[in-house]
Structure formats: C-alpha cells, structure tokens
Amino acid sequence: MVIPDGSDDDTLPNLRIDQNTRVIYQGFTGKAATKNAKDTIEYGTNIVGGVSPGKGGQEHLGLPVFNTVREAMEQVKPQASSVFVPAQFAAKAIIESIEAEVPLVVAVAEHIPVQDMLRVQEVLRTQSRTRLVGPNCPGIIAPEQCRIGIMPYKQYAKGVVGIVSKSGTLSYEAVGATTKAGLGQSIVVGMGGDMLPGTTLADGLKLFFDHADTKGIIVIGEIGGEAELNAAEVIREYKRTTPNPKPIIAMVAGRTAPEGKTMGHAGALLSPRDASAEAKAKALEAAGAVVVPHPGLMGSEMKRLMAVD
Known part of the structure; x- marks a missing residue:
C-alpha cells in the first residue's frame, strides 16, 4: 500500500488557527460532542454552531444546528470543523466537509476502516481548499486561543514552541515540559496514529518553518510507516537553505517494540519493511535535529538551544 504523505502544501496555512478561527461540530448534539463543546467554549474557542442531520433549525448550547455542512458554511461561515461522529460514519462526515470546502477538518475518531480512509485520501487529492488533521489523533490547538480536539488543555500555555507528534500521549508530555520551562506552545498538531x-x-x-510565532520546533515520531524519514528530509533541506534556522528537537518512540505487534493503534506497527525507531532517530539527527531520549528533556533542551540561537 502506498501511504500518501499528507495533502497539498497549498492548504498548510489552514493550520494556523487562532482566537478568531470559526469552528463548527459535526455530530454536534451527540453526547461526546456536547461534552467537548462545553469545555471548548469555556476555553475560549470561537464555536459558531454545528451539524446534526434532521435537527436543523434547532439550537444546542445556545448555538444554531444545521442539517448539512453546506448549510453551515452558507450561514455561519466556519473555518474549521471538528468531526465528532462514530468511526463507521466519520469518513462520510469528513468528505461532506471537504465537498463544502471547509478550510480545516479535524477528525479524532480511531478505528475508521482503511478502505474508508483511502476514499477520503482520494477526495483530498482532487482539491486544494481543505486540510485534514487526523484521524485517530488528539487534534490541533493554539493554546489559550483555539482548541479543536480532545487534548487535556489545562497544561497548555501560549508560547513559542511548535509541536507536531504522531503520539498524543507524548505530545502531552512535550507540552508539559515546554510549559514547565516557561516556553509555552504556539500550535500543537496531533498527526495521529x-x-x-x-x-x-x-x-x-513546514507549517512551523514559516510561522512567525514559532521560535522552536519539536517533532515526535514512533515505529511504523515512513513519516519520520520524510520529516528528516524536510529538516535537512530547511537547515541547508535557511540562514538562521529554528532549533528542532526530535524523539522517536518504540525503540524496544517487537516486530509485527501493533502498539496502541493501527499506525504503530513495525513491519519487516519499516525502518526501526533507532534508524529513524539517526536519520533525524543526521538531518540536523537534536534527538532526545524522552520528552521530559524537551523543555530544558529547547531553552538551551534557543539561548544559543
């Protein structure tokens, strides 16, 4: 299987969320979405409504409910959609948002069937308006400004470190370390598993290279796939062509993982064709990233690197 390396670079700016980003929920009146939306509204995110088929015209949490994403686009003009529908319906919901040209779609559900995600990838490749984050991820957050996802937001602090991670849990640890170091985070992207x-x-x-509020970058990978090797190539080119590159810290989890055993989620599977965690870490280090053995060191190490730079 050929695994696509994300969608078109034209949609990368759609990841630059902030306090003005207008967000809707798909599956808005469901139990999970309702709980998440209450917390997210309290956090200060600009939630402008949601979609629940058959319940259009009603209000939920004091916000309008629409039957379709296209109706929501016409009436409240969202810039992002948070997909909170069960896995078996998630691909259809994602495609609905892509067809309505919502700039950013965030899908947190895990266990979406592979054939469904192949169809989503085919649709993504036919357009250049929508960027998808996920699925099977904590989402994306600009601390103290906009939360789209399920991350435990209380430890996040507005700041200068951009984090992109395959692992949700390790991204939380990196957040904790950078908050403790007094650096905070600019945007945290959960690539997901x-x-x-x-x-x-x-x-x-690529988002963080050109993001003015990001002064340092953390990238967290793990076993399975080739995302880390592709990241190493991007870092190498950035370091080679940029006069004053931002410091980059990297970590690859799963160095002791057994071959052929799925570790937590579908993507974390070390197959005989995959590079090992050790090989990925060496590739990132050779490209110019500072590789650390665990996320607890990321805050102090980034503080040291930023002082040098």
Whole structure:
C-alpha cells in the first residue's frame, strides 16, 4: 500500500488557527460532542454552531444546528470543523466537509476502516481548499486561543514552541515540559496514529518553518510507516537553505517494540519493511535535529538551544 504523505502544501496555512478561527461540530448534539463543546467554549474557542442531520433549525448550547455542512458554511461561515461522529460514519462526515470546502477538518475518531480512509485520501487529492488533521489523533490547538480536539488543555500555555507528534500521549508530555520551562506552545498538531493521515510530521514542520510565532520546533515520531524519514528530509533541506534556522528537537518512540505487534493503534506497527525507531532517530539527527531520549528533556533542551540561537 502506498501511504500518501499528507495533502497539498497549498492548504498548510489552514493550520494556523487562532482566537478568531470559526469552528463548527459535526455530530454536534451527540453526547461526546456536547461534552467537548462545553469545555471548548469555556476555553475560549470561537464555536459558531454545528451539524446534526434532521435537527436543523434547532439550537444546542445556545448555538444554531444545521442539517448539512453546506448549510453551515452558507450561514455561519466556519473555518474549521471538528468531526465528532462514530468511526463507521466519520469518513462520510469528513468528505461532506471537504465537498463544502471547509478550510480545516479535524477528525479524532480511531478505528475508521482503511478502505474508508483511502476514499477520503482520494477526495483530498482532487482539491486544494481543505486540510485534514487526523484521524485517530488528539487534534490541533493554539493554546489559550483555539482548541479543536480532545487534548487535556489545562497544561497548555501560549508560547513559542511548535509541536507536531504522531503520539498524543507524548505530545502531552512535550507540552508539559515546554510549559514547565516557561516556553509555552504556539500550535500543537496531533498527526495521529492512523495509517492514512491527513497531515504528516513533514507537513507540521513546514507549517512551523514559516510561522512567525514559532521560535522552536519539536517533532515526535514512533515505529511504523515512513513519516519520520520524510520529516528528516524536510529538516535537512530547511537547515541547508535557511540562514538562521529554528532549533528542532526530535524523539522517536518504540525503540524496544517487537516486530509485527501493533502498539496502541493501527499506525504503530513495525513491519519487516519499516525502518526501526533507532534508524529513524539517526536519520533525524543526521538531518540536523537534536534527538532526545524522552520528552521530559524537551523543555530544558529547547531553552538551551534557543539561548544559543
């Protein structure tokens, strides 16, 4: 299987969320979406409504409900959609947002069938308006400005470090370390562990290279796939062509993982064809990233690197 390396670079700017980003929910009146939306509204995210087929014209949490994403686009003009529908219906919901030309779609669901995600990837490749984050990911957050996803947001702090990660848990640890170091985060992107992700580690890196509020970058990979090797190529080219490159810290989890065993989610599977975690870490280091053994070191190490730079 050929795993696509994200969608078109033209949609990378759609990841630059902030306090003005207008967000809708798909599956808005469902239990999970309702709980998440309450927390997210309290956080300060600009939620402008949601979609629940058959419930259009109603209000939920004081916000309008629409039957379709296209109706929502016409009436409240969202810039992002948070997909909170069960895995078996998630691909259809994602495609609906792509067809309505929502700039950013975030899908947190895991266990979406591979054939469904192949269809989503085919649709993504036919257009240049929509950027997908996920599925099987915590989402994306600009701390203290905009949260689209399920991350435990209380430890996040507005700041200067951009983080892109395959692992949700390790991204939380990197956030904790950079918050403790007083650096905070500019944007944190969860690539997620799906075999067919909408946004990759390389995509996240490209976002941060040109993001004025990001002064340092953290990239977290793991076993399975080639996202880390692609990220290494992007870092090498960036370091080669940029006069004053931003410091980049990298980590690759799963160095002791057994071959052929899925570790937590579909994408974290070390197959005989894959590069090992050790090989990926060496590639990132050779490209110019500073590789650390665990995320607890990321805050202090980034502080040191930024002081040098």
